[in-house]
Amino acid sequence: MWDRQTILGILSYVFYAGLAAASILVLAAPFLLGVKGRRCVTAAVRSLWLHKMRSFLSVLGIIIGTLSVIVLMAFGEGSMHEALEEIKKQGATNIIITSVKPPEEASTTRRAFVARYGLTYDDLRYYQEALGDQVVSILPLRIMPAEVRPVLAGNRMVQGRVIGTRPHYAVAFGLENALAEGRFLTEADEFPIPANVAVIGSDIAQTLFPGESPLGKSIKFSGKDRAFVVVGVLKSRHPSTSGAIIEQFNNDVYIPLEASRALLGETQFIRATGARSAEQVQLHQIIVTVREMSQVRPTAEMIREQLSRYHLKADWDIKIPLDRLEQAERTRMRARILLAAIAGISLLVGGIGIMNIMLASVTERTREIGIRRALGAKRSDISLQFLTEAIAQTTVGGIVGVILGLLMVVIAPFVAERFFATHLPAKIHVPSIFLAFFFAVAVGVLFGWYPARRAAYLDPIEALRHE
Amino acid sequence: MAVVAQVIDLVKNYQMESVTVPALRGVTLAFERGDFIALMGPSGSGKSTLLNILGCLDRPTAGTYILAGRDVSQLSDDALSEVRGRYIGFIFQSYNLIPQYTVVENIEVPLLYQGRLNRQTRRRCIELACLVGLGDRLDHRPTQLSGGQQQRVAIARALVNDPEIILADEPTGNLDSKTSDEIMQLLCALNDAGRTIIMVTHENDIAAWARRVVRLRDGRVEADYRMDRAA
Numbered sequence: 001m002w003d004r005q006t007i008l009g010i011l012s013y014v015f016y017a018g019l020a021a022a023s024i025l026v027l028a029a030p031f032l033l034g035v036k037g038r039r040c041v042t043a044a045v046r047s048l049w050l051h052k053m054r055s056f057l058s059v060l061g062i063i064i065g066t067l068s069v070i071v072l073m074a075f076g077e078g079s080m081h082e083a084l085e086e087i088k089k090q091g092a093t094n095i096i097i098t099s100v101k102p103p104e105e106a107s108t109t110r111r112a113f114v115a116r117y118g119l120t121y122d123d124l125r126y127y128q129e130a131l132g133d134q135v136v137s138i139l140p141l142r143i144m145p146a147e148v149r150p151v152l153a154g155n156r157m158v159q160g161r162v163i164g165t166r167p168h169y170a171v172a173f174g175l176e177n178a179l180a181e182g183r184f185l186t187e188a189d190e191f192p193i194p195a196n197v198a199v200i201g202s203d204i205a206q207t208l209f210p211g212e213s214p215l216g217k218s219i220k221f222s223g224k225d226r227a228f229v230v231v232g233v234l235k236s237r238h239p240s241t242s243g244a245i246i247e248q249f250n251n252d253v254y255i256p257l258e259a260s261r262a263l264l265g266e267t268q269f270i271r272a273t274g275a276r277s278a279e280q281v282q283l284h285q286i287i288v289t290v291r292e293m294s295q296v297r298p299t300a301e302m303i304r305e306q307l308s309r310y311h312l313k314a315d316w317d318i319k320i321p322l323d324r325l326e327q328a329e330r331t332r333m334r335a336r337i338l339l340a341a342i343a344g345i346s347l348l349v350g351g352i353g354i355m356n357i358m359l360a361s362v363t364e365r366t367r368e369i370g371i372r373r374a375l376g377a378k379r380s381d382i383s384l385q386f387l388t389e390a391i392a393q394t395t396v397g398g399i400v401g402v403i404l405g406l407l408m409v410v411i412a413p414f415v416a417e418r419f420f421a422t423h424l425p426a427k428i429h430v431p432s433i434f435l436a437f438f439f440a441v442a443v444g445v446l447f448g449w450y451p452a453r454r455a456a457y458l459d460p461i462e463a464l465r466h467e
Numbered sequence: 468m469a470v471v472a473q474v475i476d477l478v479k480n481y482q483m484e485s486v487t488v489p490a491l492r493g494v495t496l497a498f499e500r501g502d503f504i505a506l507m508g509p510s511g512s513g514k515s516t517l518l519n520i521l522g523c524l525d526r527p528t529a530g531t532y533i534l535a536g537r538d539v540s541q542l543s544d545d546a547l548s549e550v551r552g553r554y555i556g557f558i559f560q561s562y563n564l565i566p567q568y569t570v571v572e573n574i575e576v577p578l579l580y581q582g583r584l585n586r587q588t589r590r591r592c593i594e595l596a597c598l599v600g601l602g603d604r605l606d607h608r609p610t611q612l613s614g615g616q617q618q619r620v621a622i623a624r625a626l627v628n629d630p631e632i633i634l635a636d637e638p639t640g641n642l643d644s645k646t647s648d649e650i651m652q653l654l655c656a657l658n659d660a661g662r663t664i665i666m667v668t669h670e671n672d673i674a675a676w677a678r679r680v681v682r683l684r685d686g687r688v689e690a691d692y693r694m695d696r697a698a
Contacts, residue, residue: 039579046567365615371563374524375624376580441670460524464563 012431019434024394026441036381037388046391047361048396058357058398061350062440066401069343069409069436070428074409076339077432078425080332087325091172093136095288096319097123097307099281101111103314117315118281126306127288134295137168141285142260143384149221149264151200151253153208160204160251162221164260166190171291180205182215185256194258199232203250216247219253226263228255255278272366302310340432344439350397358390358451362458369455370463391441392449398440402433470665471631472498472521477530479686480517486576490516492686493530496633503658505674506667509681515636516666517683522555522634525549526541535631552581556633558639563616564609568595570620571605577628588627596625599653601688622653626662635659635666639673651676 029037048055099118127138151160163169170176170184181203189195198219205214218227228281237249242243255263290299300320362369369382409426416424479491492512498504508514519525520532524537527545532540539550556577557563564573574592576585596605599619601612609617618638625633635654639647655676658664668674675694682690 034581036584038577039584043567048565086677151487368565370564372576372580373548373562374522374551375577376548376628378548378580380545381548381580461519464524464559 001438016431016434019431019438023434023441026384026391027151037384040385040388041392042266043385044386044392047389048392053356054287055393058353059393062397062443063350063401063404064346064396064441065097065343065347065350066398066436066440067405068438069340070402070405070432071408072339072343073336073423073429073432073435074405075412075427077429078413078427080335081427082327082425083274084328084332087321087328091289092325093288093290094172094307094321095290095294095296095303096321097286097288097303098317098319099284100315100317101279114278114280116280117313118393119283119286119316121282123307123310124283125137126310127286127303130306131288131299131302133412134287134290134292134299137172137287137292139166139169139172139287139289140257141165141169141284141287142264142281143284144260144264144297149223151204151208152220152222155193156208157222158207160201160252160253162255162260162264163420164264166257169254172251178235178237179211180233180235182230184232189256194256194353196226196228196260196263197231197256198228199234199254200230201234201250201252202236204253205230205233212390219265222264228259241416266316268430281374293322296320340435345434346407347443348437350440351394351447354390354393354444355447358386358448359454361389362386362455364449365455366458366463366466369458370460370466373460379456382458383452385451385456386452387445387448389451391444393435394440394444394448398437401440403435406433410461469500470497471500471535471664473533474517474520474527475531477517477532479513479520479525489686490628491520491527494683494686494688496681496688496691501661502664503676503678503681504654504665505677506665507669507674507680511687512683514667516682516686518634518636518665521632521665522557523551537687539620540587540653546695548580552577553628554631555628556628558618558621558625558633558635558638560637562614562621562641564617564620566609568609569606570597570601570612573620574607574624574627574689576624578585581628591659592623592627595626596620598626599623614642614648615649618642618646618650619653620656622650626657631663633662633664635664637668638666638670639668639670646659647673658690676684 029041097119101115102117121140124138124140127135131138144162144164149162151158151162165185167185167187167189170178175184181198182199184199185197189197200208200214200219208214208219209217214230214233217230218226219230234249234252288299288303290296297320300318304318307318372382372385406428409428413426415423416422474494474496477491477494478489481488481490490594494513494517506514506517506527516525518528518541522548523534523542526542527540530540531538534550535554539547542550565576568576571589571592574595575584575589577593578588591603593602596602599622601607601619601623604612604616611622612620639650639653642650651673654664654666658678666673666677674680677694679689679693681689
């Protein structure tokens, strides 16, 4: 229970809670300090107001710094979140076994040569028997690439992948709520008699049946007479970009596995430029879903062992989304640190600006410092005054930066979508708000400290004589 | 009369590179409560140095300075700040008001640093502003006031902490003769009311307002005499 993850989680919550508390404390400080503190704050605000342009320019650095923390974190977080969701969609408890054309077969150019490779029904049966209770489902897939058989309806035609599968495909890919209309494949479509039904992606539906409901309409695959009745339409899904290949789910047609076997057979002819080749693949993919994430690796190991024992050729590949999930989590952490560092640098630059202004202010107000010292101000009073001024600047900068940053995070995706047709995922990262604000204030303390100290250690007599 | 401030065998040397420059070479003086003293002397005579030490802005190299019954000659910086805020009122040649503060806020400053600023003391600040004749300009800034008015604010400020001694450094140096007279009349009135004033000046007719004149030369007391007030 007390593993590293949990402890890290708790620690980060404590950290963020601390930041939040510190931020609130800073905002409340003027009301907590006595008369002297309040006077310090009002004096600071007033002297900043006196030099509006100068204050604005020096605060601008902090505003930009804070804003960039919020915006960078939000966009970083947004795209990482989307990538993680993508992987989760593939299922963190899934093991994906894919047929791969072995390299020695790929190089052949012999005509009438049929390349036989890949996963078989024997493999499928073996998994169903050999893998124990930990397995929730085993999902076989036959995938016909889009270029093989265009999908037809009336005189319209569209290129789409034809996927033969079982009903629980919907469970494995989280499609239960992704239906625009109709239903997904059911057990009744397979047994006792294979039914000729199909579930189609949103783009296919739009192209083949513009402006009407595809439910109950029939589609065909080019070169085959058998018609399939559309029983369901899927909602539009974002293409998966997390893998090596971009999967355009919206151009998929799902039919029962048995129907696909009966309709299309196991041999596919692939027409490439100038050559024609044939492949015989029984199953293109088997997706094994286990109950717990901790069972993914041992199960994958068993499968790997079986495959390397029974397959003479290297015609298979195992992918574990969990690996990518963990890798993505690590990447997310790295990206977070990197973005925070970049944003932090801009805050730092802002801080240098503040320091510069504060040093100029100390020089300019040397005489005032002398007067205050003569009238009983201690060194600490003077340094508090200048520190307050620096913190007031960075606090104002921080607040404005946070507001502008949030505004930008809200507006930017809309603008990107509307004017640049780009999907810009943004997700407000709440801790980053506190982080940004806290660091803005901290920059004030850090870069206000030296000028404040310099002011405090001026010799009162020299300061009074200063013109 | 009781002695309010006393310096005994005061020595102050300034270290310039490797050369030691003596500014005060053993000054012994006693200032009585309610007195009005004019410190005079040519430039380089050490009168500014003496004023700085009397004002607890500087520490003597040797010798003792007793203020209000307490040896303050070797206190820490913070303790000196405390003494300045509590026992000393300053009036400067160039008024030295804080430009971004109003008249009342300027008068409040010494109280602020003693942590004694409250509704009651704030009323006292307004009363003092009225006393020096600026009751109708409480919310004005220094730049909106004439030189004489600014010096009046400075005087009110010097009074606000009810100091043991008021140190005035050429208080009329930047003023015309008519305004100078008004300021000196105000200081005399304060002195008549019991305030102890030590004033540095190099003008004889300003010094003539005082009851006692101390002349310094080359870091030593050259002359120390009482006189009848001119006016």
